Structures are given as C-alpha cells and as structure tokens.
Amino acid sequence: DIQMTQSPYSLSASVGDRVTITCRAGQSISGYLNWYQQKPGTAPKLLIYGTSSLQSGVPSRFSGSESGTDFTLTISSLQPEDFATYYCQQRETFGQGTKLEIK
Amino acid sequence: QLQLQESGPGLVKPSETLSLTCSVSGGSISTNNYYWVWIRQPPGKGLEWIGNIYYAGSTYYNSSLESRVTISVDTSKNHFSLKLSSVTAADTAVYFCASEQLDWYFFDYWGQGTLVTVSS
Numbered sequence: 001d002i003q004m005t006q007s008p009y010s011l012s013a014s015v016g017d018r019v020t021i022t023c024r025a026g027q028s029i030s031g032y033l034n035w036y037q038q039k040p041g042t043a044p045k046l047l048i049y050g051t052s053s054l055q056s057g058v059p060s061r062f063s064g065s066e067s068g069t070d071f072t073l074t075i076s077s078l079q080p081e082d083f084a085t086y087y088c089q090q091r092e093t094f095g096q097g098t099k100l101e102i103k
Numbered sequence: 104q105l106q107l108q109e110s111g112p113g114l115v116k117p118s119e120t121l122s123l124t125c126s127v128s129g130g131s132i133s134t135n136n137y138y139w140v141w142i143r144q145p146p147g148k149g150l151e152w153i154g155n156i157y158y159a160g161s162t163y164y165n166s167s168l169e170s171r172v173t174i175s176v177d178t179s180k181n182h183f184s185l186k187l188s189s190v191t192a193a194d195t196a197v198y199f200c201a202s203e204q205l206d207w208y209f210f211d212y213w214g215q216g217t218l219v220t221v222s223s
Contacts, residue, residue, distance in 0.1 A: 001166070032207060032208055034207065034208070034209040034210075036210075042215075042216075043199055043201075043213035043214065043215060043216055044150065044199075044210070044213065045213075046209055046210060046211050049204075049207045049209040049211075050207045050209075053207075055211070087149065087150055089150075089209070089210070090208075091208050092152040092163075092165060093152070094149060094150040094151070094152065095149075096149055097149045097150075
C-alpha cells in the first residue's frame, strides 16, 4: 500500500482566511488523489477528485493542486460552514485527517 | 442519484461475527461504473478502507483485515454485505458503505453510517 502523509493534523483559522492542507504520497500516484470534507456525525463528502477536479455542487473556493508527490487542498476564503475535518484519499489509503477549527 | 443505506445489528459480542448489509437504490448495483466499498471510522479517529466488491463478484480487501473479512453481493436484491469475524473492541466503529467510481477511484455516494459496538 502507498503511504499518504497528511498535514497539519489540526489548523486554526478565521473566516475569510486562505488555508492549505497537504498530503504527501510515498511514491508517484499518477494524480489519483481525492479530497473529502467530514462534519461530525455525517459521512464524508467528496470535494475534489483526480487531484484538481471539483465535484459537482462544491463551491469554487475549494481547489486542488499537485507538485510531484505533494498534493494540496486550498480553501481560498474560509466560510463558517467550512470548519470540518478534511481527508485525502488514494485508492484504499486515507490520510490521517486535518481538523480545521475556528480561531 | 444513488442512495445507500446500511443495516444490521448495532451491538456484537466479542469473538462473534459482525454482519452488515448496504442497500442500494436509485440505480443498479450491476453497473460497470462502480465498485462497492465498506469503510469504517472508530470513534474520534480517521477513516479506514475495509474492502470492495464488483457486481460480478471480484473482491479486494485491506491486508490488515483480510483474514477476517468477507464482502459479498446480491444483484437480485441490489445490495452488498460485509462480514467481519472474530471481532474485538478494536472493531467498534461507524461502518459506512459507499460507491467507488472506477475511473478515479473516488467515493461519491455514501450511506449515513451505522455504529457497531463490540461489547459483551
């Protein structure tokens, strides 16, 4: 299995901030990297697939990018509803999760 | 729009077998667009992929659980199932079923999740 290392573990930010979350793959994964948002008591929600494709209905303030084996989820301007936990995923492997909290 | 719904006992005794079913509606489970997958989340922890199945019956399991896991599909009932044997308290988790899209291997439709507690 390919190791996925997600950082940071937690993050405090304010409404309107730009935030980035990173996932590093243990080897090349050919862009097969997806991002999810999970709020307490609910199933994860797909945000980004294939590194940078926005899932239907997801706001455009969410974006994904890649640099080699480093993958980034960016939220351009945090909204109150964005405070949640975020996971990257590559095939059968999930990142450890990043809890985004209000500062 | 697919809808998935997990069902099964919420309490299982140690050493027994956990059994869950995921009912799929809004589309056929016999599609070549998806795998059908089980994912779990222990309380307060991250997501763990358990395994998946294709409608034709081929399966792929998490190597750490492979000796205890069986996933099966019933196309006539449009559902798939999970069995996890010899459970311990470490198997206490919310269990989700989901669809896994075959082109980019993402999980786009999820059940709401069901909490299974292992306790005597």
